[in-house]
Amino acid sequence: MGVTKTQVFTEQQNRIADLAKALAHPARIAIIQHLLREKSCVCGDLVEVLPLAQATVSQHLKELKQIGILTGEINPPRVCYCINETVWQEAKAIFGEIFNTEVSLKCCE
Amino acid sequence: MGVTKTQVFTEQQNRIADLAKALAHPARIAIIQHLLREKSCVCGDLVEVLPLAQATVSQHLKELKQIGILTGEINPPRVCYCINETVWQEAKAIFGEIFNTEVSLKCCE
């Protein structure tokens, strides 16, 4: 049916999946990397850096803003996008929780 | 056009995005958590744990196998799915690289 059955999973599982989905596009990775490394965070700069149309970049920014990873501060006529420290740390923690789990080596015995 | 322009991004950006996409569904998170925590890794066990049809679970397992996160060892008539340590460590490292980057606080100045 093309629609994820979110209600049958835990809140945590859905949150991780949603955060992962936000990272599941190279353009959004590029945006995040740029905001992490450079000080410039104006939308127009990102449009220049990315080989995508302005409308497409705007859409990716919207998604990252929606999940909370980015904040968009209007500074007319520009908009400055920044990484939201709180959500970023949450994502770091939630991914760390999974990746730091020791993998059971007793598999397939 | 519904198709990601992978060729215009770096290999690393595409790899992170692909790994993130593999994690971008609560069912696949549940599968990974189960394989991390429990020793049982037979496909049938996962079908019982997940509130999804067998065909759907099989499809999610296929995706995780395709990206390399899981290995599927045939042990007739069962199939044992295990976390692939190598790829798992790669994913851990690649996500860590991003999340351990210090966020520039000089944003929007």
Add this chain to the structure above:
DNA sequence: ATTATTCATTGCAATAATACGATAGATAAT
């Protein structure tokens, strides 16, 4: 007031992802 700049939104087309019933294949058990 008019024009230019910056960014968001809308509308559309194309492709990808999600879900499941039905079926097939392979082995074990009888």
Add this chain to the structure above:
DNA sequence: ATTATCTATCGTATTATTGCAATGAATAAT
């Protein structure tokens, strides 16, 4: 041989995602 068990795949329906041109909204500059 027949039946049962386990898993993969196919076909199909539905929804989501990606991408961009065109347009709109809001402010700055002239």
